[in-house]
Amino acid sequence: MVEVKNLTKRYGGNLALDDVSFTIEEGSIVGFLGPNGAGKSTTMNIITGYLSATSGEVSISGKSILDEPNEVKKLIGYLPEQPPLYKEMTVKEYLSFMYELKKVKLPKEQHLGEICRLVRIEDVTGRIIDNLSKGYKQRVGIAQALIGNPPVLILDEPTVGLDPKQIIEIRTLIKDLGQNHTVILSSHILPEVQAVCERIIVINNGRLVADGATDTLAHDLSQDHRLILRAEGPEEELLSAISQMEHVKEAVSLGEKEPGVFEISVEGEPDCDLRRDLFHLLSQKDWPLLALKNSDLTLEDLFLQLTSSDASHAAEDGEEPEAQEAEAAGETEEAPEESEASEAEEDPESDSERKSESESDM
Amino acid sequence: MKAICKREIRSYFSSPIGYVCVAALLALYGYYYFMVMMMGSSSYISSVYGVMFSFSMMIIPIITMKSMSDDQKNKTDQALLTAPVGVLSIALGKFLACFFVFFTASTLGLLPAVAMSFFASPAWGEVIGNYLGTLLYGGAMVAIGVFISSLTVSQIIAAIGTFAVSVFLMYIDMLASNLSNAALSAMVEWISFNNRYNTFTQGMFSISAAVFFLSVMAVFVFLTARRLESRRWS
Numbered sequence: 001m002v003e004v005k006n007l008t009k010r011y012g013g014n015l016a017l018d019d020v021s022f023t024i025e026e027g028s029i030v031g032f033l034g035p036n037g038a039g040k041s042t043t044m045n046i047i048t049g050y051l052s053a054t055s056g057e058v059s060i061s062g063k064s065i066l067d068e069p070n071e072v073k074k075l076i077g078y079l080p081e082q083p084p085l086y087k088e089m090t091v092k093e094y095l096s097f098m099y100e101l102k103k104v105k106l107p108k109e110q111h112l113g114e115i116c117r118l119v120r121i122e123d124v125t126g127r128i129i130d131n132l133s134k135g136y137k138q139r140v141g142i143a144q145a146l147i148g149n150p151p152v153l154i155l156d157e158p159t160v161g162l163d164p165k166q167i168i169e170i171r172t173l174i175k176d177l178g179q180n181h182t183v184i185l186s187s188h189i190l191p192e193v194q195a196v197c198e199r200i201i202v203i204n205n206g207r208l209v210a211d212g213a214t215d216t217l218a219h220d221l222s223q224d225h226r227l228i229l230r231a232e233g234p235e236e237e238l239l240s241a242i243s244q245m246e247h248v249k250e251a252v253s254l255g256e257k258e259p260g261v262f263e264i265s266v267e268g269e270p271d272c273d274l275r276r277d278l279f280h281l282l283s284q285k286d287w288p289l290l291a292l293k294n295s296d297l298t299l300e301d302l303f304l305q306l307t308s309s310d311a312s313h314a315a316e317d318g319e320e321p322e323a324q325e326a327e328a329a330g331e332t333e334e335a336p337e338e339s340e341a342s343e344a345e346e347d348p349e350s351d352s353e354r355k356s357e358s359e360s361d362m
Numbered sequence: 363m364k365a366i367c368k369r370e371i372r373s374y375f376s377s378p379i380g381y382v383c384v385a386a387l388l389a390l391y392g393y394y395y396f397m398v399m400m401m402g403s404s405s406y407i408s409s410v411y412g413v414m415f416s417f418s419m420m421i422i423p424i425i426t427m428k429s430m431s432d433d434q435k436n437k438t439d440q441a442l443l444t445a446p447v448g449v450l451s452i453a454l455g456k457f458l459a460c461f462f463v464f465f466t467a468s469t470l471g472l473l474p475a476v477a478m479s480f481f482a483s484p485a486w487g488e489v490i491g492n493y494l495g496t497l498l499y500g501g502a503m504v505a506i507g508v509f510i511s512s513l514t515v516s517q518i519i520a521a522i523g524t525f526a527v528s529v530f531l532m533y534i535d536m537l538a539s540n541l542s543n544a545a546l547s548a549m550v551e552w553i554s555f556n557n558r559y560n561t562f563t564q565g566m567f568s569i570s571a572a573v574f575f576l577s578v579m580a581v582f583v584f585l586t587a588r589r590l591e592s593r594r595w596s
Contacts, residue, residue, distance in 0.1 A: 011596070045440075048444040049443070049444055049594075050440055050443050050444050050594065051594050052594045052595050069446075070446040070447070070448065071446070073444055073445060073446040074446045076444065078440070078444045080437060080440045080444075082437045082440075084436070084437050084438040084439070084440045084441035084442075085436075085438065086369070086373065086436075086438055087436070088373055088376060088377055089369075089372075089373070089376075093372070097365055097368075097369045098441065098445075100364070100365035100368075101365045101366065101441070101442070101445045101447060102445050102446060103446055103447075144441065
């Protein structure tokens, strides 16, 4: 459906995108991840025809954006980073302008009414856009992208500025849209991408650094598959007992986490599930097993690893080392904030998701 | 194009800009008309309309200043450029909207002559000639103004730039007469808007002048479209 081939974009001497290629199938939701300035918006702007690539090709449903720009633009609904709203218009006037601008053939009143219901702006259609809150402006921006029911939706940070309840609504909406649209969305919020997208593309410094299914990307890219366990028992004996197990390469104590409870990292042979054996061993010895988890990278770890390692890699290449270092430093500073924010968001999300589910059940 | 033009016109008249521009022009027209025709008891209507025209040169930069620059500043150009509309349609839509505001003001500027026709018989040939000349000259300036507006994100710079160009064009004849090089002088004279406009003020319709002004409009609308296109490649 969306095919991007060897996309390169230079702004003067600055390389914004470096040979990015990917293909997106019809009806899938793809998340675009990357730190600020990685090239996400540039890529989206090129796909939608707002910018031109220095080299490379974009085609949608087999039509090239360069050869048939107007045909391709009809297939795309685009919500840029900053919603393109004429602030002096009312919501209704604006949407009807966009309807005419996009030369949509659907029955106007019905189509616009439907979209307003979908993004829940029916109550504000008579208001001047400038007077709306940021969340409503964002929703008007999403409504604008939906006009004409385009098969491809490109949403640049669609949930920015929304409150948690609205975020859930919009995510649900995007998921619903994903059933019969191809959706590309960018976001800084990792749980959002995880919750909504089937596939993730990570861009850093203009390069594509990872591309894979959301569920398995972190697992596939993790280099070590260790188990972290917590058990109550004597440290030395625990370690020696575990080390002597079959298929165990190494067991290391990570210290006493609670009184008398030790955390131990166990490295097994590749493709070897040690969890049952560990359980049996510990129960046999009467050392209560209090926690056991995979040390697979979370999406956050993965994101940080991908984006920072690529920066240092580029620095080694001698490409503007100072700028790269500065960026890398910026990323590490940003990192804790981001993970905190995402943690904080995770809980209400699952709560309200459950709520919305129960609502729909009713 | 229709959608863009309609939206722009609506935006001029849903905000004070359109009304203020038209009202200010009409007030100035009325004031000057009153001063000369009534107080001065002059019957030379063409000169009155000539001066009234120079007022509109001051208003045109205000009308055109935001037409393109605002879009760039508020990123609404992303909506226009990612919609299935060509850049030429965008530029033309914007130009026509600005021109419509100017057209409204100029047409209402005929009111004094209409009012006078109840009591006397004004030289309608000259009045209509002035009106058409104003529309053509003004249209060319609007096109130039829209183009200048597309070069910057700042409305102020766009307004001042357009104003500077319009003053320069007004006095270009003086420059032509002072140049010693005959070829250069002829070239500068060839650009002259005033020479062409003056034919109209005498109540004559000059096809060549009309074609000239229409060509200037076409060139600058085209340049505006090129400018939009070139931004994609920056």
